[in-house]
Amino acid sequence: MLKSVGKRLLVGVAAMATLASTAVAVAPQAQAAGTTEYVYSASMHRKIPVRIIDAAGNNNPTLYLLDGLRAPNNTSGWLQNTDVDRFMLGKRTNVAIPFGGGGSFYTNWERRDPKLGVQKWETFLTKELPAYMAKNHGSDNRRNGIAGLSMSGTAALNLASRHPGFYKAVASYSGYPTVTMPGFTQGIQQSVAVMGGNPTNMWGFYPAGEWFANDPFLSAGNLAGHYVYVSSGTGVGSKYDSSVTPGSGNFNPTKFAQMVPLEVAASTSSQLYIARMATVPGVHLTTHISPDGVHWWDYWQARFKQSWQTTFRPAFF
Numbered sequence: 001m002l003k004s005v006g007k008r009l010l011v012g013v014a015a016m017a018t019l020a021s022t023a024v025a026v027a028p029q030a031q032a033a034g035t036t037e038y039v040y041s042a043s044m045h046r047k048i049p050v051r052i053i054d055a056a057g058n059n060n061p062t063l064y065l066l067d068g069l070r071a072p073n074n075t076s077g078w079l080q081n082t083d084v085d086r087f088m089l090g091k092r093t094n095v096a097i098p099f100g101g102g103g104s105f106y107t108n109w110e111r112r113d114p115k116l117g118v119q120k121w122e123t124f125l126t127k128e129l130p131a132y133m134a135k136n137h138g139s140d141n142r143r144n145g146i147a148g149l150s151m152s153g154t155a156a157l158n159l160a161s162r163h164p165g166f167y168k169a170v171a172s173y174s175g176y177p178t179v180t181m182p183g184f185t186q187g188i189q190q191s192v193a194v195m196g197g198n199p200t201n202m203w204g205f206y207p208a209g210e211w212f213a214n215d216p217f218l219s220a221g222n223l224a225g226h227y228v229y230v231s232s233g234t235g236v237g238s239k240y241d242s243s244v245t246p247g248s249g250n251f252n253p254t255k256f257a258q259m260v261p262l263e264v265a266a267s268t269s270s271q272l273y274i275a276r277m278a279t280v281p282g283v284h285l286t287t288h289i290s291p292d293g294v295h296w297w298d299y300w301q302a303r304f305k306q307s308w309q310t311t312f313r314p315a316f317f
């Protein structure tokens with residue numbers, strides 16, 4: 001068993017390096033629901049564009065959706081590759097989708113980075129943006145949820161664990177919540193580095209600094225009584241795209257390298273986290289480890305919609 005886990009952790013190193021060194025094409029963006037508003041962050045000294053779907057009225061819950069490692073500054077993968085913004089219309093829930101944050105892990109960095117600048121996403125997401133949502137969109141700042149995929153799946157679980165009084169529900173799709181386990185630490189460092197950042201500016205020199213304080217696996221107990229959703233595929237083929245299946249007539253080795261190792265690592269990390277969450281009293285845990293599945297938005301869109309039904313809606317209403 002230990003040898004098996006060790007091998008999968010080595011896969012995690014390679015996969016997270018793949019995450020940092022490859023880029024996957026995105027679909028053309030359809031006309032998205034909601035409006036893009038510019039929210040000033042005093043902690044980061046700049047305005048952050050945020051796509052907001054307004055539930056109308058007052059005292060509404062709010063769901064925050066975070067982007068992946070290569071999050072662009074002028075849109076979000078949620079808008080480019082899914083229909084979740086339109087899906088959320090009429091759900092009596094505000095939705096806030098911040099743009100940017102590429103390579104940041106949506107956390108407060110210890111120091112300003114020469115390339116990525118000031119990164120204080122934890123402050124923005126738990127204080128500054130909620131205050132804006134309360135003032136301008138009737139958020140009650142009592143019923144809050146957060147979700148993310150890949151890099152931001154890790155971040156969503158981390159933020160929820162660090163602020164359990166603020167978030168009632170959290171979802172991770174193909175995240176890496178075992179931050180300080182061998183392999184995953186190095187993968188995160190490599191991911192930040194390839195995005196141009198210095199990982200020591202984020203949480204300091206591992207194993208010192210803030211690494212252990214930002215590991216969702218270690219702080220899982222803080223989510224007792226919360227609604228938690230964790231999903232991943234296995235990396236064994238895709239029901240949406242046969243080109244990532246070896247032996248298929250249209251097999252694409254580049255797409256395979258981009259989408260499969262990442263999901264194998266996410267599956268390993270997510271299942272270790274699920275086993276940990278199973279020991280947390282009172283947690284409302286929903287999991288979905290599909291027998292297939294690669295690191296891509298068609299799976300995340302489907303899992304988001306499932307998590308709305310099983311996790312966010314019950315937590316909000």
